[in-house]
Amino acid sequence: MLASTRIALGWITLVTLIVVGCDRFRVGDGSASDDPHYSEQQFDELVAQSPLTLIKFGAPWCGPCRMLDDELPNVTGEVEIVSINVDNNPELSARYRVSGIPHMIMFRDGKKIDERMGFHSAAEISQWAAGFSHSGDAAL
Numbered sequence: 001m002l003a004s005t006r007i008a009l010g011w012i013t014l015v016t017l018i019v020v021g022c023d024r025f026r027v028g029d030g031s032a033s034d035d036p037h038y039s040e041q042q043f044d045e046l047v048a049q050s051p052l053t054l055i056k057f058g059a060p061w062c063g064p065c066r067m068l069d070d071e072l073p074n075v076t077g078e079v080e081i082v083s084i085n086v087d088n089n090p091e092l093s094a095r096y097r098v099s100g101i102p103h104m105i106m107f108r109d110g111k112k113i114d115e116r117m118g119f120h121s122a123a124e125i126s127q128w129a130a131g132f133s134h135s136g137d138a139a140l
Contacts (some may be wrong), residue, residue, distance in 0.1 A: 048110035
């Protein structure tokens, strides 16, 4: 009887440690609840605030989007970068005809000037943005 009680307590302890440990170190559940929703007016104001703005449309459940999210902090140059969750912003996704993600759109002074789809490295994005940073309109 004592042995079976110890085994039962051991299993309960092990299961508790696994459940608590897994929950404590969970990276994310892919939910979109923490990402903001933008009205069209808020979005227009957002892209007009900076001379050069890169909008990245993506989703937390998208593997290439998460890889791109890791690259974006390393982008150099004078470009404001904003991530938009397509799940929380379907109107904006439709407005800009985002049919696949990740989808990046470059805005200068509030106007769409170019777009790219798929994963790109920080170096590629930096070079792309540099083509628009002053008065040049050509994408590299």
